[in-house]
Amino acid sequence: MIAHLTGQVSQVEADRCVVDVNGVGYLVQASTRTLSVLPRPPETVRVLIETVVREDAFLLYGFAESAEREWFRLLTTVQGVGAKVALAILSSLSSGELGAVIASADKASLTRAPGVGARLAERILTELRDKTGRMPTGPGIAMPVQAAGGGVEADALLALAGLGFRRAEAHPVVARIVARLDDKADLDVVIRESLRELAR
Missing domain, CATH: 2.40.50.140 (Nucleic acid-binding proteins)
Structure with a gap:
């Protein structure tokens, strides 16, 4: 080999x-x-x-990097995901973004890749949800540990999606801000702080 x-x-x-x-x-x-x-x-x-x-x-x-190769190997373990579709997904999403997409169950971002329909995207999310914890995410990218739950975090993600931000892009920022503010997380504050970080 x-x-x-x-x-x-x-x-x-x-x-x-x-x-x-x-x-x-x-x-x-x-x-x-x-x-x-x-x-x-x-x-x-x-x-x-x-x-x-x-x-x-x-x-x-x-x-170009080992993280992308590892994700290619994992993606091709999913039934219906051949090498061509795996490369299409990796062309559409970086290794860090892909980790965030799976962690946040962001089906819409997966279906942007050529050859990935709603049913296949659902299968990828279902089969890989518990396998991504130890996956590399590329240089300088932190993958969220778990998907967004309800409450302020979910509401903030919905608001940011309405402003045009992709869930995979916004989720790690919102999760970090909610964790930092802890129980003082007010929706307006979370959205404002998130917009400030995303604008960078």
Whole structure:
């Protein structure tokens, strides 16, 4: 199995790239997030690889960071989520955002990824809800420990959604503010503090 490739980027397309390692060009499929951070050809790159061997194909999937590869592996354990759909989800959501989406049961954010309908999004949330606690979330991103409950936190999230903020983006901010204010959390204060942080 191939764990990583180090070589020259010789070609980058919409959903894949070619990495030239000592004259051998490896076709690597990747998320748009990974492809966007690759250096321009013909610079040298190191890409983490997930190797998938099928009867009719030997496929390589590339990742710029280990967190994305771990999420790819977890996503593809869900029935109905193949490599193509997993890459579409990872193109739409970063590893940190994906953790927040699952923790907050944000089905709408999942269905924004091509190939993910409401039924599949529900299955992903159901099957992965208890498996994401130890998942990496990428550099500098904290994943919420649990989904928002009722009360001030839920009301604040609804208000922020009405103002155009995605649940996955707002949830960790609101949860942090509610935890900081503890029992003094007033809805107006939580919304105001959340807007101040989200505006940054």
